[in-house]
Each structure stands twice: as structure tokens, then as C-alpha cells.
Amino acid sequence: MTNAIHVTSPSLPPLAEFIPYLEKIWASRWLTNNGQFHQQFEAALADYLGVKYVSVFTNGMIALQAGMQALRITGEVITTPFTFVATTHAIHLNGCTPVFCDIEPESFTLDPEKVESLITPRTTAILPVHVYGNPCRHERLKRVADTYGLKLFYDAAHVFGVRQDGQPVASWGDLSMLSFHATKVFNTLEGGALVTDDPALKRRIDFLRNFGFQDEVTVVAPGTNGKVDEVRSAYGLLQLKYVDAEIAKRRRVADHYRAHLQGVPGLRLMDDQPGVKHNYGYFPVLVDAQVYGMTRDALYEKLKANGIFSRRYFYPLCSQFPTYRTLPSALPGRLPVAERVAEQILCLPIYADLGDCALGQIVDAVRAGKRNCI
Ligand SMILES: Cc1ncc(COP(=O)(O)O)c(C=O)c1O
Incomplete structure (x- = not known):
């Protein structure tokens, strides 16, 4: 049998180009907690994606969970069954109930025409997925969300760099989550991000990413540890070039x-x-x-x-x-x-x-x- 062909194989940046980044990290001994590469990576990502604010996370799953917490999503969440299980688990682990809605036959994304009939007094959010990088029908979903006062939180794990009519798809909704897992188009080994254009939401997300710390002595919420270290931030910066x-x-x-x-x-x-x-x-x-x-x-x-x-x-x-x-x-x-x-x-x-x-x-x-x- 010839060599195995896998469904995907990650692209890595040239090792020689990565060494100088590592030398800087070794020299600074600043390994995590908002270091220089972390800051540069978030700014470079926002610039590349054409979005306002990016908060990088250690993976997409933790980003999904923190995003739900940041948006204060409770009760029932209307979502797609045709996704990676992280989407559904994030809803469940945040104490909410997933309510599955059927998908469209062409794009395989959540069918906006079927969302309304699933809304109950307990519904607080819609969590669609741009599956395989196919953009959801955002205008229609947003209209339903706005009509019923629901949050619209996109699992945007598959749409790194995707644009529709020039608009970055990752900028849609109240919040979008990206994944930089090794199998994705853009990888940082493991990694993810939340994207928003609301500065107050970005601030809250950043507290939640770091155990809820606002400053040395103030913990504003029961946050998680979703931080990204300097090595992966530097790797991500380099990956962006390619x-x-x-x-x-x-x-x-x-x-x-x-x-x-x-x-x-x-x-x-x-x-x-x-x-x-x-x-x-x-x-x-x-x-x-x-x-x-x-x-x-x-x-x-x-x-x-x-x-x-x-x-x-x-x-x-x-x-x-x-x-x-x-x-x-x-x-x-x-x-x-x-x-x-x-x-x-x-x-x-x-x-x-x-x-x-x-x-x-x-x-x-x-x-x-x-x-x-x-
Ligand atoms: C649609 C979808 N949602 C969520 C995730 C979870 O992301 P991560 O693996 O970065 O935790 C993935 C991929 O792994 C995914 O494909």
C-alpha cells in the first residue's frame, strides 16, 4: 500500500523563522499572561480578519464556553445538530439546553426558516455554525434574533478569512468563535478566539479568560483559564504570514x-x-x-x-x-x-x-x- 493519505495535514511555518521568536521569549522569560507576542498576535489577527476586537484563547471549545458566559446566555439555545460536538457540549456545560433545529440542504447550515417555531419563553440565544466555511444566512437569522431579543453567537470555527460580499464572516452576530486547531486552515497547534466589535464585551471576555481577574485583587466573575502562552502567540504571528x-x-x-x-x-x-x-x-x-x-x-x-x-x-x-x-x-x-x-x-x-x-x-x-x- 502507498503512504497513507489523511483527511488533513497541518501546515507549519519554516522552523528557522520560528527560532528568533523563541530566542526572544527565552531572553525575556515572559511566558504567558498578556506578553508582547500575545498582544501583537491579537492586533495582527484583528487586522488580517478585518474585525474590531479579537481575544485569543487556548482552544475553540474554551472560547465557546467563555463566550456563552460573557453573553449571559441561559435556558434554551437553538443550534444545529450538524456540527462538531464541541458546539453542543459548550451549551450543555454552560448549564443550558440545546434545542436542535434542522439545516438547509444546500449549505448544511442552520435553516433560519425553522428557527422561529422552536422559540419558547426560555430561549435566550441562537448558536449557528458556518459549517465547512459556508456562511449562514445571517440577515435572516439576525432578524429573528432581533425580533425576539435573542443573542446571536456564531460558531465560526470554519470561517477563518472567509468573506461574503467583502464582509468578514467572523464579524457577524453578537460574538463569533474561531478555532485554530491543528486541523484548521489557520492553526496555532491548539487555539481559538472570540471576535466582537463591542469594547465592553471584549473587556468582559478578557476577564473571563483569566479566572475573572480584573486586576491583582479583583475577581469579577467565575472565569476560566483560556489564556494563550507566548510560544503559541509567536507561532500564530508567523503563521499569519503564510x-x-x-x-x-x-x-x-x-x-x-x-x-x-x-x-x-x-x-x-x-x-x-x-x-x-x-x-x-x-x-x-x-x-x-x-x-x-x-x-x-x-x-x-x-x-x-x-x-x-x-x-x-x-x-x-x-x-x-x-x-x-x-x-x-x-x-x-x-x-x-x-x-x-x-x-x-x-x-x-x-x-x-x-x-x-x-x-x-x-x-x-x-x-x-x-x-x-x-
Ligand atoms: C464547528 C466546530 N466547533 C468547535 C470546534 C472546537 O474547536 P477546538 O478544537 O479549537 O476546541 C471545532 C473544531 O475542533 C469545530 O469544528
Whole structure:
């Protein structure tokens, strides 16, 4: 078998360029707590993303939890079941109840037309996800949130650098959370951020990120430890220099897939959305077993047997995990679109250094479909 091809492979900056940053950290002995690289990283991120305020976090999960606390979200939160489980866990761990709402068949994001019917007197927020970097229908969601006085908090883990009609998608809503996990388009090994244009909210978030400390002797809230150290801040600063090249290389992979897989019967690819500058973090396809001649799971296994490790993001749905499956909104049949998509979805490998030879192998294996079934 040839070398394994994984669904993703992180890009690291040149090691030689990182050493001088490390030398500075070693010389200063300032390792964490708002050091110079931390401050520079937040400013550089805000500048790159085109947003007002960024608070970096040790990972996206902690950022989600702190963001919910900062917005004082309580009671019920309307959210998507078609996401990474961190979204749902953050709601649960903050003492709230997730209320699952179905998704749209084209973009796989929360269906704004189905949100209103789920609102109860206990609802305080909507927590949608720009899944695979597809922007949610923000104007519609904002109208519902504004009408009912709900907070709109985006899980924006997948939209680093994504813009719609020139607007940074990460600037939408009351708050947005980004993830810089190793598998993401922009990584700081582990990492995340909250983005807001409200200075008072940014201040509160920064207290919550550091145990609730306002100053040496004042703790204003039961905060967490979500801080980022100097090493990862410096790494992030350096990574920012390369992120445009990263996205361009990923785009090349997406174009290759589209050129070679478009039109394969039973396979649905996602096109770029009009007016959207995508980041090509994922390459999902939908497998219609009847037409393709093989189920999604059979294709997944077949690829695996050929050393190609695709992923079934996001299967099972969050609403199907034991903690959540007895919730009224999670019961079978309540989320028909999400249930169907979760059965058909497969994310093909995509990363900057995915070479032509590997791409050829993947394309051949997918095109061959049932004929090559192992
Ligand atoms: C949609 C989504 N939300 C939340 C997270 C959690 O982010 P992190 O891994 O940085 O904690 C991730 C990714 O890991 C994600 O894909």
C-alpha cells in the first residue's frame, strides 16, 4: 500500500523563522499572561480578519464556553445538530439546553426558516455554525434574533478569512468563535478566539479568560483559564504570514476535485457560493447510494482499504449522542435534512501539500465507485 493519505495535514511555518521568536521569549522569560507576542498576535489577527476586537484563547471549545458566559446566555439555545460536538457540549456545560433545529440542504447550515417555531419563553440565544466555511444566512437569522431579543453567537470555527460580499464572516452576530486547531486552515497547534466589535464585551471576555481577574485583587466573575502562552502567540504571528498561500494551495486541491469528480453519477459536490471568498478548509461530497452504486460507508471503507482516510464529518449528528438523544428536538424524524445529510456526507482529504499523485489516487478511487469495491 502507498503512504497513507489523511483527511488533513497541518501546515507549519519554516522552523528557522520560528527560532528568533523563541530566542526572544527565552531572553525575556515572559511566558504567558498578556506578553508582547500575545498582544501583537491579537492586533495582527484583528487586522488580517478585518474585525474590531479579537481575544485569543487556548482552544475553540474554551472560547465557546467563555463566550456563552460573557453573553449571559441561559435556558434554551437553538443550534444545529450538524456540527462538531464541541458546539453542543459548550451549551450543555454552560448549564443550558440545546434545542436542535434542522439545516438547509444546500449549505448544511442552520435553516433560519425553522428557527422561529422552536422559540419558547426560555430561549435566550441562537448558536449557528458556518459549517465547512459556508456562511449562514445571517440577515435572516439576525432578524429573528432581533425580533425576539435573542443573542446571536456564531460558531465560526470554519470561517477563518472567509468573506461574503467583502464582509468578514467572523464579524457577524453578537460574538463569533474561531478555532485554530491543528486541523484548521489557520492553526496555532491548539487555539481559538472570540471576535466582537463591542469594547465592553471584549473587556468582559478578557476577564473571563483569566479566572475573572480584573486586576491583582479583583475577581469579577467565575472565569476560566483560556489564556494563550507566548510560544503559541509567536507561532500564530508567523503563521499569519503564510495563511494566504495556504488558502491558495487548498483552492488548487478543490479545483482539481471539481474538475475530475463533477458529473460522477450519484456524487454531489459543493460549489463556491456567489460573492463568497472561501477558505477551502473542507471538501465534502454527498453520496447518493442508489445512483452511485455504493453507500457512503462502503466508499469510506473502500478508500480506507486504499490508504485514503476520508472523514464522515458530521456523522453521527450531535443530536444522536447519548447525552442529547432524548431531548424532544433530537427525536428521530425531527431533523430530516440533517439526518439525510449525515448519512450521505464524506469529507475528502484536502490540505496545502496534497500533491498531484495523491490527488490522482483519490480521484481514481472515487470515480471507480462500485466497480473497484473491495
Ligand atoms: C464547528 C466546530 N466547533 C468547535 C470546534 C472546537 O474547536 P477546538 O478544537 O479549537 O476546541 C471545532 C473544531 O475542533 C469545530 O469544528
